[in-house]
Amino acid sequence: MARRIACLKQFGSHSMSFSTLQPDMSYFDKPGIGYIAYARHWGMRFVLADPVCHPQHQELMLDDFLATFSDAVFVQVSKPVIDHLHHRYRYYGTQFGSESKVDLGNWSLRGGKKQIIRTAINQARNQGLEIRESGFDPEVRKISQAWIRTRRCKNNEIRFLIRPMLIDYREGTRYFYAYHGGEAVGFVFFDPIYQNGKLVGYVPNISRSSANFKQGLWYALMAHAMEVFKAEGVAYIDLGLVPLMMDRSVEPQESRLLRGTMSVIRERMDFLYNFKGLEFAKSRFQGTVEKTYCAHRSALPALAMTAMFRLTRIL
Structure with a gap:
């Protein structure tokens, strides 16, 4: 834990880096380099945010992690992470929301x-x-x-x-x-x-x-x-995150099936979560909007998305 805290204070530039130290998380550690935080649910592993390490070691961390957990899902990660996962491992990298x-x-x-x-x-x-x-x-x-x-x-x-x-x-x-x-x-x-x-x-x-x-x-x-x-x-x-606030343009590595499903959830399932209300509230501060992504193996990871919503307690 002491090594992770030291790493966080040096490289914790992601908005969720601090949250990687929340209870009930598991860790993939590389001493002297950094760590990846993930949660387990329904037999699946959900990585939270980018690896906490120096940017030059990010790809090394991802490669070593996937050598052990090849089917992991990545949640709220940045475009550089998506680019590496897509080009080297053929992951889909679909917009998950936005930050401001x-x-x-x-x-x-x-x-x-x-x-x-x-x-x-x-x-x-x-x-x-x-x-x-x-x-x-x-x-x-x-x-x-x-x-x-x-x-x-x-x-x-x-x-x-x-x-x-x-x-x-x-x-x-x-x-x-x-x-x-x-x-x-x-x-x-x-x-x-x-x-x-x-x-x-x-x-x-x-x-x-x-x-x-x-x-x-x-x-x-x-x-x-x-x-x-x-x-x-x-x-x-x-x-912080505005879930399902997605740019209209669809990037080449995105799953159109998952994009369509998340658009339906945002527009028609407001009873699950106040997606539009949160977007309106944060937009009043007029910050610079940046995309955030999820990385997944299949074009429509229905079971993984259901498991993640259960993990977060939205469902």
């Missing part, structure tokens, strides 16, 4: 699309809410449980693609809370992103808020935290 990065050096609240953020900030102020950073408070579990009951997935906290709220390793994480009358009514937890041994960004991985705040307390919490990070000289915020 906000350059904090140029961040401001100006612009028409940010009106909803400004409205949320004003409402928070008018309601007497105080937003501030603090240490981890175990009592926020109550807010989380109430929030989950308002979601599409009411029975369980989503895992794997979103790391659990309660984890053993928390170094570098940041916690911002909204208080009303001394009581916490919302929060956003941020995980660190590293590059070349330096902290370069944060990703908001856990967020919860009271359903009574109509304009979205998340906007006000995010705007406050981003101003704090900007003042500290943090380079950017990665807003």
